[in-house]
Amino acid sequence: MEQQIRERPADRLPPWARGWSWRRVLAAAAVIVLVLVVAVSCLGSGGGRADVPVLADGPDAGVDGVRSPSDERGGTLRVVAPAVDSLDPQRSYLPGVWNLMRLYTRTLVTFDAAPGATGELVPDLATDLGAVSDDGLTWTYTLREGIRFENGRPITSGDVKYGIQRSFASDVIVGGPTYLVDLLDDPANPYPGPYSTEEDDPVLSSIETPDERTIVFRLRSPQPDLPYVLALPSSSPVPAEADTRGEYGADPVSSGPYAITSVDPETGIVLERNPEWDPATDEVRTALPDRVEVRTGLSGLARDQALLAGSADLDVSGTGVQAATTARLAAEDGAALLDRVDDVTTGAVRLLALPTDVAPMDDPACRAAVVAAIDRRAVQSALGGAVDAVRSTQLWPRALGGGPGGADAEPDPEAARAALADCGRPDGFATVLAVPDVRSSVDVADEIAAQLAAVDIDVEVRPLDPATFYATDVGNPGNVAANGYGLVLATRTADFPTAGSFLGPLVDGRSVARVGNPNYARLDDPEINALVDQARAGDADWAQVADAARASGAYVPLAETRIQLVSGQRLRNGVVMRPYDGYDVATAGVR
Structure with missing residues (x-):
């Protein structure tokens, strides 16, 4: 029994x-x-x-x-959502809204709906994933036959180009991703977008439409992630005759299986079948x-x-x-x-950035002291435990294959003190930790401050407005230096599931910007920059980039977010x- x-x-x-x-x-x-x-x-x-x-x-x-x-x-499928930033495909920058836009926008390529393969791309409006030239600078796509807007008009290559052109009008179309602007624009003679009426306006010659079914992209530099950029709703077609500029999100023209029939702040959004799909x-x-x-x-x-x-x-x-x-x-x-x-596991990696142009983090040995003192298990507990976070020791989301190896690193106070001596500060030093004023982030910041205090690093935790944190508080290098932010607690989430999308903006010294800077540590190492170029050209592995960036001590990966x-x-x-x-x-x- x-x-x-x-x-x-x-x-x-x-x-x-x-x-x-x-x-x-x-x-x-x-x-x-x-x-x-x-x-x-x-x-x-x-x-x-x-x-x-x-x-x-x-x-x-x-x-x-x-x-x-x-x-x-x-x-009727009933969906719930937080606030929607915009229903205009060129103006939204929320992944949840991008998911919703799969109902009424189509792009040249899109994410697969096959179970277990949703991070892969498949053709959508185009017949294939694109043909790329040997030098990686020219990409050519051919549109399918029989694709139409909700008004019955055929979708042409010109409509795809026009939708992309809207993103260049930064004074009107604001809030959405600008990857294609960076890849296609001429810095010496910037294209102002389709709304400017100046006589000497340049044209967007980097996108060619030799016929109604062919579109050609000519990049300034190789970018193997271009198909992922083209999968974003910001690359979806827009009929120029229906463009209402900044008001387009009130009634966007559908290229997908549903069309928006009602938008109300009280009752929400209603979509019904698009008979032209x-x-x-x-x-x-x-x-x-x-x-x-x-x-x-x-x-x-x-x-x-x-x-x-x-x-x-x-x-x-x-x-x-x-x-x-x-x-x-x-x-x-x-x-x-x-x-x-x-x-x-979401791919959102919480990390500690050590700005390399703020003393004493400009000294690699001082950065090494911080790295050695971090206890990731305690950080995981501060984030709610294993239910909410997975410990991470690599600058690499778990879902991406081919990442660098490495065991779960344990804190080493003795190594931290030895590093302090190497950087000429055996008695420790004081610094400021900038953090978004959100409960979970402040809890982690307090935990990190306590860990560093144990090795005589005195940390002032400074909570900052979440609305401006990434744009101007830590996104402005001058502001970071002026305030002495030697530590920045940030979360890095790539816009699309590739190593280049995650790592490039974070570690490439040429990505440092005056507003919305994604390179929180201001890491600008010629060897790492060269590795980035080699990875983009296919001559190096992105895992090498991740290893080199982590070895610099400019970033300390902590944990990756989990959700249910x-x-x-x-x-x-x-x-x-x-x-x-x-x-x-x-x-x-x-x-």
Whole structure:
């Protein structure tokens, strides 16, 4: 006869939540009770539960597979979202909004919807992934036949060029990515965008459209990541005759399977089928629902409420559920909820930057002292433990293959003190740590300050406005130097899943900018710059760049963010879109 094993309460938690103190679990559970009461009350009658079966295939079913697969069309997909920065594809810079835009914008290439391969590119408006010249400077694409805007007009290469041209009008089209401006513009004679009427305006000759189906890009320097840039919504076509400039986001013209029919700050966004979209020209989007409703401007707690109560099917924020929501797993029906959870490591790497032009961080030995004193396990705990963060010792997101090796580094106070002696400061030194004034970041900053104090490095933690932190506070090198910010706690997230996108702006000395500087450490090492050029040309490995940058001591990788996605009760075809850290809206269904 089998021995009966008594189940411990902790065994009912998912592996990533075990180790939480029960004080934390119970405190969070109290919040969840309130969440559920409020959420259920929003559903009206019917016993307080959504009148639908709960679909769930087990933990992490959507990470490398499909959660509740179905090919049945119809119904309304209900989406919840935080505030939307813009529905104009050239003006948005939020990955969650980029996910939403898969419904009404198409690009030359796009991210695959295949389970487990969503970081890969596939042709979209184009017939292939592009033909590149031997020198890496010229890329040529051919558009598919039969592609049309929602008004029935064929989409041409000129429309793709015009959409890209809009991004050059920095006085009108603001907020979106400008990668193509950097790659295509002539610094000696900048192109002002399509709205300028000066007689001597230059033309954008770096994009050629020899016929309606061919578009050619001529780059200033090789950039193997160009296809990923072209997959961003900012590279989607716009018909010039429908362009309302800064107001275009109020009624963007669709090239995808849905068209926006209503935008209201109270009720949200409504999208309905675009009858001009031909599924024969689109191998990515399944467009199963008849209608998509997006409730915008919701807090994280409100989005969780809607998912748990059944009034929403998916959340496009890309931030996962709130910490308190995970405590629901300790309740009696926690196992059922766990079956609806997909655990995702996001690629957002939290790191400590040591500005190389701020004393004493201009001395490599002083930087080495900081590096040796860092305890990543304690940083992970400050971030909420393994449920919210994975320790990282490399300047490399886990999801990218081919990264540098290396074991989990432990703190070494003796090595830190020896490095202080080498930099001529055996009694330590004082510096300022700049950090966004966000609770989780300040908690980490306080922990780092305590660790460095143990080796006589006196750190003043200075919280700064999150709204201006990256743009002007630490994004302005002059401001960093003037304030003596010897340490900067930052988070690096690449716009697309390649090593070059993650590392290039961070470590290339030529990427240092006066506003919005992405090279937080102002690392400008000729050898590293040369390695970057070689990696872009395919003559070196990006892992070599990462190793060299880490060896400089200019950056200390700390941890990578983890989130938990919870699918709605009736979500079908739940595929985790890794570049956007959420379920792919373009293939989701509800039947």
